[in-house]
Amino acid sequence: MRRKAAWGKKAVVVGYGAVLSLGMALGAHAGSVIEEVKAYINREIKLTVNGEEWTPKDADGIAQSPLIYNGSAYVPLRSVGALTGLAIDWDEDTQTIAVFTPRQAETSCRPADEPGKNAAGFGDAEYSLLNKTLRLASDITAVQRGRGCLSFPIGKSDPGGGSAFEIGYSLYGAAKRVHGKAAVTSTADAEVRLRIVDNDQGKVLFERSGMRAGDEPVAFDVDVTNVKELGISAYTSSEPGTASVMIQSLTVVANKTVPEETFDITKPNRPLPGK
Known part of the structure; x- marks a missing residue:
């Protein structure tokens, strides 16, 4: 039997879609599809997961009390997604909230931008790295490619404890920048550290710690001038296989005189810088 709840008295007026707390931007047509309703926030309601108290949080990490409506x-x-290992995505173009199970999230990405579509500057061209052969991978059989993304489980035991995984591309010193987005899926609320490294020089070009499932994808745009070998690695202190990293729209920016084949090690006659 469903018990009738006695909700608190603090009332708020919200758009129906706002309870999803995705940080979404509503299009200009929102007025015709958003219905204004009266709801309540009850700060005395407690939530438990397997007997332990759980506090939902918004995208900024601020604790949220349940919103009571009807x-x-x-x-x-997003908070529920992080708890359960679901990946949550918001597609502004189609006004769609997409929910992926951990397995689906590994290969369910939106298409990458077309090469050259968003070239950074005059005289530059952009090429997708997602369809290029990897120079290295901790386990090439574990790398999966989807629509506009690739993903890999952090499934290799690390000597320092936890687990790690690395992939790498050959840039031959011909690129200017590499940009894209990275997101985490996890079944254990794992924290992940992402690094982008100049493998030849051992220099860290980008680092982000504390990445969790359900967080907004982390955007990166790194200067790779003169970088010959680029590495992308992920580490977690959790058990191997409990977290995966999804790389979206991974793109290299180079002078338009540099052919795309330069960045594909499988092309036998690819032109190399200085050759």
């Missing part, structure tokens, strides 16, 4: 309680969808 006899039902609502909490941020």
